[in-house]
Amino acid sequence: MADNVTFQKRKLATPPVDTVVAGDDIGGAIYQRVNIFSKTGDSTFQSPRIDYPTHVLMGIDYVHHEIHVGSNYEIVNYVDLAINNVFDIRITTPNTTKWAHFFYNFETKSETLWYLYRNAVISTAGTAVTPINSNHNSSNTSALVFNTIANATLVLADADTDVSGASTIWTGISGDGKEGGEKDHEREIILKQNTIYDIRFIATAAGYVNYHLNWYEHTDKSA
Numbered sequence: 606m607a608d609n610v611t612f613q614k615r616k617l618a619t620p621p622v623d624t625v626v627a628g629d630d631i632g633g634a635i636y637q638r639v640n641i642f643s644k645t646g647d648s649t650f651q652s653p654r655i656d657y658p659t660h661v662l663m664g665i666d667y668v669h670h671e672i673h674v675g676s677n678y679e680i681v682n683y684v685d686l687a688i689n690n691v692f693d694i695r696i697t698t699p700n701t702t703k704w705a706h707f708f709y710n711f712e713t714k715s716e717t718l719w720y721l722y723r724n725a726v727i728s729t730a731g732t733a734v735t736p737i738n739s740n741h742n743s744s745n746t747s748a749l750v751f752n753t754i755a756n757a758t759l760v761l762a763d764a765d766t767d768v769s770g771a772s773t774i775w776t777g778i779s780g781d782g783k784e785g786g787e788k789d790h791e792r793e794i795i796l797k798q799n800t801i802y803d804i805r806f807i808a809t810a811a812g813y814v815n816y817h818l819n820w821y822e823h824t825d826k827s828a
Contacts, residue, residue: 678737684755703823707818716809718777720804721774722771722802725801733752
């Protein structure tokens with residue numbers, strides 16, 4: 606270990622008196638020793654830790670962080686559809702800049718046509734669904750409004766949830782009646798504020814649909 610070395614700013618010809626930083630002598634060269642601190646509050650700081658056996662810096666990704674702070678929500682359920690039945694999951698976003706960063710996954714037993722629409726129109730309220738906070742110790746509630754509705758035919762579904770003027774974001778067919786089918790969107794999509802989305806399933810063959818909706822709600826930082 607070397608003694609403390611005098612600190613000098615890049616453009617400062619004469620360093621200030623008694624201004625020093627810690628340095629280590631490694632192979633004859635002096636390397637500045639730096640401590641890293643992270644904010645844990647408005648006026649509190651902590652040093653990040655490493656894993657003792659491997660010396661790997663420990664951390665979590667941002668989605669995991671949102672779970673910890675109580676801003677991540679989920680809806681997990683299923684519906685059993687007869688042939689030609691239509692099932693709609695309607696999502697209404699609030700008119701705020703706290704946007705939903707959205708993921709979804711569903712599994713179908715039999716061949717099922719599915720759509721994700723933006724700017725649908727709701728004529729019949731359907732059944733309200735309350736999202737679950739992924740942090741069960743948090744009292745935070747989602748700003749998104751969810752409701753579902755099932756219909757025997759596409760004509761009836763269109764009367765309840767009008768998608769004629771909506772934009773089709775994605776569509777596809779899942780399931781084959783033998784091994785089933787699964788669809789997930791691993792990368793988040795950020796839902797538009799003050800907008801009605803509709804996830805629609807049309808059963809071209811009878812069978813169940815398992816669905817898992819997962820999102821966190823976040824306001825962009827200004828600085």
